[in-house]
Amino acid sequence: MSPPFSRGFHRRHQTPAGEEGRVPPGQYVTQDFPVLSAGPTPHTPTEKWTFSIKKGSDTERSWTWDEMSALPHENVTADIHCVTRWSKLGTHWQAVSIDTLLAQVQHDAGFVLAFCDGGYTTNLPLPDVTNGQAWVAFGYDGAPLPPEHGGPARLLVPHLYFWKSAKWVRGLELLDHDEPGFWETYGYNMYGDPWKEQRYAGD
Amino acid sequence: MEGTAVRGRLTWQTATVSQLVDETATVRTIDLQVPDWAGHQAGQHLDIRLTADDGYRAERSYSIASAPGEPVAITVERLEDGEVSPYLTEDLRQGDQLELRGPIGLYFTWEPARDTSPLLLLAGGSGVVPLRAILRYRERTGSTTPARLLYSARSLPDVIYHDELDHYNQDRGVDVIYTLTRQQPPGWTGRTGRVTAAMLTDIAWPASQNPLAFVCGPTSFVEAVANALVGLGYPPGRVKTERFGATGAPGGP
């Protein structure tokens, strides 16, 4: 028996006409930028911020905020897709490519585990954070990334569900195996391709 | 078996809007006719679920504004960027149906037979809703438990249930103290500004009387007030809290 429909109630935003091809299955387009969080918002000052690439407990390479800011960075425009079903088209970021960072490290890792202030983690295969598919983003819409959206910097991996674009990122751990991060531990998909609707483990 | 309420088992039921009452410019009380309502306790809430015709769903929680024994009512504040509250406060009509489940929550409840200590109620904005249910129940049961309400509101027109609260204050032995944080009417001699530890030192029942406090409103209000009461010697277990989030509604706008 279907639930009673609420007369006159509708979601706040509709997919703009002609954009349906940009929207993965089961998603709807929003004009907002919803803030989703699994914990309190960290507030790390840039003077204390570092980004590290680690192998186990060893730090292979680390950058301070100033060092990161001196690296080549780019403007990235991307559609982003949250597993909670909202998609936001044409978002604008200012970011450093992960390719730039990994180029400074010798490794043969197959996987990474991103780690963040507040303890959040998420896992990704190495081929998904290279070849121009992933960034450390510190700007959104021409302004510094606000804390509630992951500032000072977050991961940006738009081809996967946005829980993989870890907020408050502080580094990547290089691994030879795929290690489930926070949401993956609680039943979400290890990979998370929105076009194949890989939301949960087993999808 | 949809709609059948079994005590203890929480199922979605379909309720009908029987009456709408505008409390303030942005706040409306919705009286509901719920066919299998199993009764509720003062302080409890219910969950509302809305379904759009494309299947999109939104769920929110609202405190029950009415006393045990009265028909179920909720009081909803319209939030500027809200998705559900504008619908409930502006679009909903008498006779419309809503899905709800409840009553929910045995922690934040007041029962006069069990709770005989002096009662301290602290409301931030729409946090007054479950506290009004408590005062209404105190009234219905003829309880003479000493009761005091400190209600923080932006301005006098933002005070929900104003006449009813003034009646409890004048005629029913409840101390009702307003503090108006943004705007006061001309000649206002009452309190102004946010609730502070100093204000609570004046107003709260002394800890030695073993009072029971209920604090409800935005998260920042609840944290500040609860911490201040513990600072005045209230054992943490005697300060019950219900946070509505920054936006003032539990679970979001």
Place this chain on the structure above:
Amino acid sequence: MDALDGNAIGGLLQEVFGADMTAAVGTCAFCGRVGPVAETVVYLRAPGTVVRCRTCSNVLIVVTEVRGRKCVDLRGLAALAAS
């Protein structure tokens, strides 16, 4: 975005456990804090509901909805006693 408290998931937990859990007393597996579920710190707007200890901020409970079924992870609680 402020966190809420365990009152906000009263309905969700009652759906899962079949009884009110807001007054149930939980023990944090990390710091040992003991208190009612109603007084935990709750983050609702996420791919799941995350319940954290008010003292140490560690995760006590995570509730997700996977293919229409609620999944509850309680590993952050050393104990949970119905009242």
